[in-house]
Amino acid sequence: MACAGVHRLSGDPLLAEHWCARLAAAVAPGGCGCRVLLLLAGTETAAVSGISAAGATPASRRRTAAADAELLLLGPAQPRPHALPPLPAGVSPALISRVVVEELALAPLVVDLGAPLAPTVPHLHLGQGPARCLSSGAALAPDRVARLLALGRRWGERLAVRGAPVLLAECVPGGTSTAQAVLEGLGVPAAGLVSGSLRRPAHQLKARLVRSGLAAAGLHPPAPAAAVLAAVGDPMQVVAAGLVQAAGAAGLPLLLAGGSQMAAVLALALELTPPPLRPRLLAQAAVATTAWVAGERGSDLSSLLAAIAQRWGQAPLAFAAGLRFVDCLSPELRDYERGYVKEGVGAGGLALLWELSGRSSSALAIACDQACMLLRSQAQAFDASEFNASEPAV
Numbered sequence: 001m002a003c004a005g006v007h008r009l010s011g012d013p014l015l016a017e018h019w020c021a022r023l024a025a026a027v028a029p030g031g032c033g034c035r036v037l038l039l040l041a042g043t044e045t046a047a048v049s050g051i052s053a054a055g056a057t058p059a060s061r062r063r064t065a066a067a068d069a070e071l072l073l074l075g076p077a078q079p080r081p082h083a084l085p086p087l088p089a090g091v092s093p094a095l096i097s098r099v100v101v102e103e104l105a106l107a108p109l110v111v112d113l114g115a116p117l118a119p120t121v122p123h124l125h126l127g128q129g130p131a132r133c134l135s136s137g138a139a140l141a142p143d144r145v146a147r148l149l150a151l152g153r154r155w156g157e158r159l160a161v162r163g164a165p166v167l168l169a170e171c172v173p174g175g176t177s178t179a180q181a182v183l184e185g186l187g188v189p190a191a192g193l194v195s196g197s198l199r200r201p202a203h204q205l206k207a208r209l210v211r212s213g214l215a216a217a218g219l220h221p222p223a224p225a226a227a228v229l230a231a232v233g234d235p236m237q238v239v240a241a242g243l244v245q246a247a248g249a250a251g252l253p254l255l256l257a258g259g260s261q262m263a264a265v266l267a268l269a270l271e272l273t274p275p276p277l278r279p280r281l282l283a284q285a286a287v288a289t290t291a292w293v294a295g296e297r298g299s300d301l302s303s304l305l306a307a308i309a310q311r312w313g314q315a316p317l318a319f320a321a322g323l324r325f326v327d328c329l330s331p332e333l334r335d336y337e338r339g340y341v342k343e344g345v346g347a348g349g350l351a352l353l354w355e356l357s358g359r360s361s362s363a364l365a366i367a368c369d370q371a372c373m374l375l376r377s378q379a380q381a382f383d384a385s386e387f388n389a390s391e392p393a394v
Helices: 013-027 064-074 094-103 142-162 175-185 203-217 225-232 235-249 260-272 275-284 301-312 331-337 347-356 361-382
Strands: 007-010 035-040 109-112 166-171 254-257 285-289 317-320
Touching (some): 007 285, 007 301, 013 275, 013 347, 035 064, 035 235, 064 109, 094 347, 142 225, 142 235, 166 235, 166 260, 166 347, 175 203, 175 225, 203 225, 254 260, 254 347, 260 275, 260 285, 275 285, 285 347, 317 347, 331 361
Parallel strands (some): 035 166, 254 285, 285 317
Antiparallel strands (some): 007 317
16 A cells, blocks of 8 residues: 555545555656655745744844755755855755655756745746745735736646646745744634744744734734735745645645645645635645654644644645654754754655655665765865754753
8 A cells, every 4th residue: 555654644544545646656667757846935034033943043044945955956965055054953954855856866946936045056036035024914915925826826737737746845934933824814723833943833932923913914814815925924835825726626646845834835725725626625735744843742733734624624634754863873863853953845745755655764864864974074175054063962
């Protein structure tokens, strides 16, 4: 069975088995393959002190998306124009994603929808700058939301014609905060459930920002999706929701690679989809994250998915990859086991795709260990700021 050994977090078991079988067939020898889209964006929410660890400082977080995209496409052995921002601990999840796309011979398309700095690798540039802080209640201009939604729907329709499953990944520092804001704006009680890059999610700070943003916009949940996005969203969410809505309605398998942020994208797509078509969408789209997000004590993805099911009447498909770093030699990877970093750049979804291809999670951990050692040696040769000393274990 395609789902054998795969950890299902949510959704009907028969739908899950069918979805896994379709993805496994796509990445099998002779299969149609899987299209990988990495959506970069920014939000000024990332500059709020204490909101994110996707870079140790607000200034360093401005280059996170560009640096992660460069690592994904160039790999750890090559010099990259934007050094990875120093982290409180751990290493960018783009390293995990790079290992998978290289082994599975995937060709990611990087799309810049509004990152603070553009990556220097080949990419599609559609950005008009980051969203404003969600606390403003005016994160995105309504006409920008309309244009980006239309763009996402066109992409979804075109990708459905091609037929290959699509894996959506993201890199948006501050994006778990906009995810919580969008979910609450749609009427999903998400406070205290949403994960983040910090070792202990900043639940109180996020809640204050969300309350401020929704109040400033005059929104009373549940509010229309477009209004919520304009008030408290980010550009990645808009395009991804439109794409998922259109491609899912057309029957294309979709792997939403991430945790809370992709749960918010799926919620948006559900809200945008007419009720009779929602079961079809939920049969095509699945959220896939890492074991570190799925098992995090400071958040609760399973309860968040249950709240989405309560809101729209059917449990979404969701999985957790089996990848663990307990036995890795690299301390930066073992930091994941201590609660740092956890997810990003599609790491969880790509790790799940690795498993569906018939490869073992232990083999992926070994490959990541080797890649991390290579990255460390490259950083020492070109820019030692890519690694900080890990904090002592507690």
